[in-house]
Amino acid sequence: MTKKLIVLGYFLCSMITIAQTYKPVDTADYIQRKAFLKNFEGNNEVTVKRLKSQYSGKTGTELSKIYKEFGTDFEKQVKNKDFIFKSEFEASIHSMIQRLKKNNPKVPQDLKILIAKDNTPNAYCLADGTFVINMGLYSWLNNEEQIAAVIAHELGHKIEEHSLKTFLKIIQQDELDKVVVDNIKSTTTSRSHSQNQKAFDILKNRVYKKGVERRQSEMQADSLGYAIFKNSDFKKAEFVNALQRLQDFDTISPRALKVETYKKLFNLPQQAFNEKWMKKEDFSLYNYNFYKEKLNKDSLASHPEISRRIEMLKKTFAELKTPADPEKPTDLFVALKKTARMEILPNYFHSEDYGLGIYTAMQFLQDEEEEKYYKSWLGKCFSKIYEARKNYNLNRYLDRIEPKNQSESYQQFLNFMWNLSLDEIKNIADFYQANETLAKVN
Ligand SMILES: [Zn+2]
Structure with missing residues (x-):
């Protein structure tokens, strides 16, 4: 009886607290979205032109085709409101990036942050410096330091220009067959959003098709990312803790x-x-x-690569050998985590x-x-x-x-x-x- 009362009490409490405190993330951000799109379109055009003049012949043509396609696909996602602008996440991420920039001149200065309405703990950086952070990072990771670790890893990819290198390899090996491009065209024009998402993924996966190369670039991004992370004032062990946590993730909760x-x-x-x-x-x-x-x-979930990456980091950097418990999150992080969960x-x-x-x-x-x-x-x-x-x-x-x-x-x-x-x-x-x-x- 008492137990039931407690449960009921808790239920009522949570009903009241939620009704009063939870304010859904603002998606009435038409102006910001429009401004972003205008900027993005311009920047992507510049990238496409730059690549075309930088790489002659077929390589230049194919590269510009890929980046144009990427751009169009990404713009579609923005128009579909897959990202939120002016959110409480932004301030938190900006401050982390500021910390990462300190003592790290290699980190690009002109990064633009976008928060994706995506539950998977992931982040990626586009060619023009648009940095996409999935909300899922907040609901899955333990503290801001771990999110900074993921950002640092992605910066590693960006600085090493991994996607461009992979595209070049694909073109050189004449692997970019018509099928992939056609596939993307047909899926991006379809009505279903989840199919749009898939079109984007097809190319991304295609890019990372080669296991060995992928593993190499992951490890490279880890080392460079960790170097950036270490130069900033973040707790070193959180870099490994973040990877450990990502290893446990599964798209569908078990x-x-x-x-x-x-x-x-x-x-x-x-x-x-x-x-x-x-x-x-x-x-x-x-x-x-x-x-x-x-x-x-x-x-x-058990990305076998992640455990190998952790091993590699521990081997390369002696200070990472001793495991450490995750740091206590800040109040701001706890609040953002709650939002991401809701x-x-x-x-x-x-x-x-x-x-x-x-x-x-x-x-x-x-x-x-x-x-x-x-x-x-x-x-x-x-x-x-x-x-x-x-x-x-x-x-x-x-x-x-x-x-x-x-x-x-x-x-x-x-x-x-x-x-x-x-x-x-x-x-x-x-x-x-x-x-x-x-x-x-x-
Ligand atoms: Zn990576």
């Missing part, structure tokens, strides 16, 4: 969903929970152990990953975190799933079951989702959306 969570969330007054929803497709043909190994190898669902919704959004909301709800907030996102995502199902394009927003590539919990979830009928989906969407309307009236 927190398994319990059957009780499904029952708790989908046993509705108008629609009782149906055990049949949990029925799993028979994939007994597959040998799970075999695929488990493959899964580990492929997922970002933006996980809006980000999935923005990228039209409605299935993944539902799965993640259910994980948060299983942990009884911010119940009102995640229930409202559950409603929003389910209504999109309903529309998609009605229009026969659910495939676009909800993964197919692939036993080789997915955890058992995620497969169970996908089975559940694909088992629901159109009406059942509608009832769930209506229930959680009605909940939200009620809350708004109150």
Whole structure:
């Protein structure tokens, strides 16, 4: 009884605190976006022209084609509001970059910062000096020093001009076949945002196709990045801590969903929970152990390269040999981390990953975190799933079951989702959306 009261008390508290304190990230940044685009277009043109005069013949032509394509693709992402301007993250990143610039004349002076509505802990730097920082870095890493470590690593790539070198290699080896370019063209003009994202990734992956070269440039970026990091006033050990933390990351959180969570969330007054929803497709043909190994190898989670990179750093720099606990984060970092965590669902919704959004909301709800907030996102995502199902394009927003590539919990979830009928989906969407309307009236 007492326990129940405590839980209820906590629930009410969190409802109140969230209603009062959480203000979603501002996306009404039309003016800043327009200014950025104008600038970016101009800068990219300059880059394209410079490359064309720097490299003669076919190399110049191909290079300018790649950078033009990249530019157009990136502009599309900006127009699609994949990035936020004027956010509280910016001040934090600016101060980190200032610290990195100190004692490091090699760091480009004219970096422009963009925050991406992307939950993966990643960052990258474009040819014109636009530095993209994913929000996911804040929700995943432990402190600002670790984010600075990732930025320093990316600066290493930038200073060494790794992408340009890789492009040159591809062109020289005549590997840039028409297929890739056509592929990008056809996907970037499609309606789905997640497909846009993929087009961008195709080229990026293509660039990093070669394992050995990639590993070499990663290690080079690590050494140079660490040198930059060391010259600044950051805690040295955090460079390795950041890598360690990134090694543990997985696109889909491994927190398994319990059957009780499904029952708790989908046993509705108008629609009782149906055990049949949990029925799993028979994939007994597959040998799970075999695929488990493959899964580990492929997922970002246990990037086998990362452990090798850590080893290499420790070998090269004696001071990194002794492990150290992560530093205590600053209050500002804690606040930004909370924002990034609260933006996980809006980000999935923005990228039209409605299935993944539902799965993640259910994980948060299983942990009884911010119940009102995640229930409202559950409603929003389910209504999109309903529309998609009605229009026969659910495939676009909800993964197919692939036993080789997915955890058992995620497969169970996908089975559940694909088992629901159109009406059942509608009832769930209506229930959680009605909940939200009620809350708004109150
Ligand atoms: Zn890298």
